[in-house]
Amino acid sequence: MxxxxxxxxxxxxxxxxxxxxxxxxxxxxxxxxxxxxxxxRRIITATFSRERGAILVGKEAIARSVPSDDKYKFQRTYSQPYKYAPITGYFSWYGQTGVESSQNSVLAGDDSRLFVTRLVDMLSNSDPKGGNVQLATNAAAQDAAWDGLEGLPGDAQGAVVALEPTTGRVLAMASTPTFDPNKLASHDFGAVADLSKELNADPREPLINRAIGTTLPPGSTFKLVTAAAAIESGNYDADSQVPGGYRFKLPQSSTTVGNYDGGNCGGRRITLTQALQVSCNVTFMSLANELGVDAMAEQAEAFGFNDTSLEDLGGQAESLYPRDLDPPQTALSGIGQSSVTATPLQMAMVAAAIANDGDVMRPYVVDEVRAANLSVLDRTDPQSISKAISSTTAEELTTMMVATVDSGTATPAQIPGVQVAGKTGTAQSTADRPPYAWFVSFAPADNPQVAVAVLVQSSDTSRSEIGGGRLGGPIAKAVMEAVINQ
Known part of the structure; x- marks a missing residue:
């Protein structure tokens, strides 16, 4: 060669x-x-040309694919877009969020549980179809949560979470401001890209599911955790005498902190029940200081802090109780301030655990996975993830929370003929912005069916009128009534 x-x-x-x-x-x-x-683009064409499964609430498909008159064959549509967007997320040419993402393999028809269905489709020469996802959502509770947030004055920011205490089912999850996933599912990819940039640049952050993605100081709702730690120590019960008074001097500091209303909580010595009823800062700072950071952190973590629990929906933020707090910070943590932060889901889990004799159930949004013919392929089994408190402590806390609704700061959540347990929270932020309003509750207190957490991050409410009971109480009441009255 x-x-x-x-x-x-x-x-x-x-x-x-x-x-x-x-x-x-x-x-x-x-x-x-x-x-x-x-x-x-090849993957895009293939994905949009397959009939994606539906996301169901009850019998209604809140997300489904319908035939389109373009080359992509199917268009993803959302029947109640703004109300359910925080849960469903969106299905778009550049990605998915929410249930559309976490359950993508099912909805796209690629999940191993759909093997038989895919085999039948292949043998019968039928077009492949995705599986369906049945949500745990209670439609009436979701309506009440959404209507409550929409009824807040001005361009409000907030979230609501409702749980079934004995199972962890997420009965409602609403967040505002929100967005229209129909627009992000459009086949006009240029318009979708422009809208995505606009939404991501929006300072109101409409793409964030505030129920699980926003962590803020929980304020006085965290006093439930402090009270739980005190009772679990064996030194306190609902009738124990605890410090009251006007002000508490932070340890190793010259700084004193008073009560929200400037009062003395009813005296220098009051019962623990009365302290929760009037939300006495002095009491719960004193208890946190006495218990110490380790006991406080252990109790917070038993309720779910410093971890994430929701496995079938992405976008979770971790609620935090730092273990390195110094004594002044530890005292402030007793009233949900200092470096303590929580999501609405986490505070709903605290209320649900008290309602469930101390057992913390893993929250879940997906109830069932179904084939295209609606046959059930898989069902979520309730799972206990921790024993936060004893049943005796849960009973004591329930008694205290009922008293708080009957004649304390949480009276806006009262339901005629139903015993309600609740706690308000007003968390201080920076000096140049209003405080955050929180509310947690469950009902009926003697046979709990629903636990609720409400966060109002901001609204057009004058600073003097902002309070967890005033803003969050009526929303929580509506959600509880929606579940109880079904």
């Missing part, structure tokens, strides 16, 4: 080997990343 032919042969061999290496690299190394790349 002469030299020119040998050079050409070697060059062709090198090109062949390079092609082989590149093909192997693409198929075995980069296959997943290329499939997930939003710029991969």
């Amino acid at each position: 002469n030299k020119p032919i040998r050079v050409v042969s070697v060059f062709c061999l090198v090109l062949f080997l390079a092609l082989l290496v590149n093909a192997s690299y693409l198929m075995y190394v980069r296959a997943d990343s290329l499939s997930d790349d939003p710029r991969n």
Whole structure:
């Protein structure tokens, strides 16, 4: 073989080997990343050309795919977009969020539980269909939660979470401001890209599900955790005498902190029940200081702090109780201030655990996975994740919370003929912005069916009128009534 032919042969061999290496690299190394790349139009066309499964609340499909008159064959639609967007998320050419993301393999028809369905479709030469996802949501509770947030004055920011205490079912999860997932599911990809940029740049952060993605100081609702730690120590019960008075001097400091209303909580010595009824800051700072950071942290973590629990919905933020608080910070943590932060879901879990004899149930939004013919393929089993408090402590706290609704700061949550347990919270923020309003509750107190947490992050309410009971109480009441009256 002469030299020119040998050079050409070697060059062709090198090109062949390079092609082989590149093909192997693409198929075995980069296959997943290329499939997930939003710029991969082939994947987009294939995904949009398959009938994606529905997301159901009761018998209503709140998200489904309908035939379209373009090359993508199917258009994703949302029947109640703003109300359910924090749960459903969106299905778009550049990605998914919410249940659309966490249950994507089911909805797309790729989940292993749909193997038989895919096999039948192939043998019958039918177009493949995705599976359906049945949510645990209670439609009436979701309506009440959404209506409550919408009824807040001005361009409000807030969230509501309702749980079934004995199972952890998420009966309602609403967040405002929100967005229209129909617009993000459009086949006009240029318009979708523009809208996405607009939503991400919006200072109101409408794409965030505040129920699980926003952590703020829980304020006086955290006094339930402090009270739980005090009772669990064995030194206190609902009738124990505790410090009251006008002000508490932070340890190792010259700073004193008073009560929210500037009063003395009813005297220098009051019962623990009365302290919760009037939300006495002095009492719960004193208790946190006495218990110490380790006992407080252990109790908070038993309720779910410093961890995440919701496994079938992405976007969770971790509620925090730092273990490195100094004595002044530890005292302030007893009233839900200092560096303590919580999501509405976390505070709903605290209320639900008290309602459930101290057992913390893992929250879940997906109740069932179904095939396209609606046959049930899988069902979520309730799971206890911790024993936060004893049943005796839960009973004591319930008694105290009922007294708080009957004749304390939580009276706006009263339901005629129903015993309600509740606690208000007004968490201080920076000096240049209003406080955050919180409310947690459950009902009926003697046979709990629903536990609720409400956060009003901001609204057009004058600073002097902001309070957990005034803003959050009526919303929690409406959600509890929606569940109880069904």
